[in-house]
Amino acid sequence: MSDESNTPPRLGADAGVRFRLPIYEGPLDLLLHLLKRAELDPHEVTASLITEQYLAWLELLDQLNLDVAGEYLVMAATLLLIKSFAMLPHPELADTEEAEELKRDLIERLLEYQRYREAAEKLAERALLGRDVFATPGESAPEDADAKQYTVTIFDLVEAIGAVLKRIADKTPRAIELRDIPVAECIPRIMRALEGAGRVQFAALFEDAGDRSLVIATFMALLELIRRREVRAFQEARFGPIFLELGAAGRTEA
Numbered sequence: 546m547s548d549e550s551n552t553p554p555r556l557g558a559d560a561g562v563r564f565r566l567p568i569y570e571g572p573l574d575l576l577l578h579l580l581k582r583a584e585l586d587p588h589e590v591t592a593s594l595i596t597e598q599y600l601a602w603l604e605l606l607d608q609l610n611l612d613v614a615g616e617y618l619v620m621a622a623t624l625l626l627i628k629s630f631a632m633l634p635h636p637e638l639a640d641t642e643e644a645e646e647l648k649r650d651l652i653e654r655l656l657e658y659q660r661y662r663e664a665a666e667k668l669a670e671r672a673l674l675g676r677d678v679f680a681t682p683g684e685s686a687p688e689d690a691d692a693k694q695y696t697v698t699i700f701d702l703v704e705a706i707g708a709v710l711k712r713i714a715d716k717t718p719r720a721i722e723l724r725d726i727p728v729a730e731c732i733p734r735i736m737r738a739l740e741g742a743g744r745v746q747f748a749a750l751f752e753d754a755g756d757r758s759l760v761i762a763t764f765m766a767l768l769e770l771i772r773r774r775e776v777r778a779f780q781e782a783r784f785g786p787i788f789l790e791l792g793a794a795g796r797t798e799a
Contacts, residue, residue, distance in 0.1 A: 570698060572620035573658045575602065578700045582784060587655045591631070591648050596624045602700070605707045609761055623647060697778040697787050702747075702771075705787050706764045709751045713760055726758050731766035739776065739791050747778070747787035 576590055579598050589595070603621060606613055630644030738745055750767070754760045767789070770776040777792040 570700070571614075572617050573655055574662075574698070575599065575617070575700055576620070576655060577659060577662065578698065587659060588652055590652060590655055591624065591627045593628065596628050599624060602703065605703060608710070609703070609706065609764065623651065627651070695780040695783050695785075697780055699768075701780070701784075701787060702764075702768070702778065705747050706751075706760070709748060709754075709760055710757060713751075713754070713757055726762040728762045728765045728769075731759075731763045732770060735763065735766055735770060735776065736791075739789060744788050744790040747789060750789065 576595065576599065577587075579595050579602075580587060580590060583592075583594055583598075585592065585595065600621060603613070603617060627644050627648050630641050735750065738750060751760050751763060754763060767776065771778055771792075774792040774794040777790055778787055779790075780787055
């Protein structure tokens with residue numbers, strides 16, 4: 546995501562810059578994210594709705610000039626293969642049996658991974674005292690000030706910027722010259738906005754962005770700040786509005 550050369554990355558009409566997105570979540574995380582949004586069970590992972598949303602998510606990443614690991618493309622191919630064989634009228638075909646085996650394997654992997662994620666989330670929700678240190682007899686764990694806040698995933702952020710881009714597209718004339726914008730120049734503007742307001746709603750950060758180039762450049766800068774822990778993104782309700790505030794590193798520098 547960050548450029549290693551002395552020249553900061555620029556986003557302009559050529560759209561030639563590709564950013565490596567440090568996604569620690571994998572395709573199984575994305576599938577769980579889509580299933581939760583659709584209120585579906587992991588057994589319904591091969592539903593057409595999930596496949597379409599998965600492909601749309603990858604298309605959005607391409608629009609943002611973001612590269613992802615090849616495992617995301619492998620999962621897309623698996624979903625399309627299962628979907629294509631599900632549409633065949635001959636269930637006795639060997640290829641159809643292979644598709645059913647692929648489907649069972651995917652569901653089993655997803656269920657196992659879901660159990661792992663839920664266990665990790667429960668551990669993360671425990672108070673610091675009692676998880677990382679031991680309390681003395683009779684000492685109670687302190688209240689967690691952020692107990693009602695939800696951590697925002699990269700999937701939430703990409704979906705949120707997709708909504709911003711759609712709003713920009715609806716307002717912007719089709720024939721418009723894209724500007725050449727250094728991503729690094731967007732970082733001070735983001736920091737000033739957060740320092741002055743305390744916290745800012747994600748969409749509000751892009752209210753003054755009148756074109757796609759500025760929106761994408763600002764989003765890249767935001768991802769870099771989040772990676773450096775200078776900015777923190779959170780939700781007060783799951784799948785609710787995303788809020789931004791200075792992170793631990795950002796407050797130290799301020």
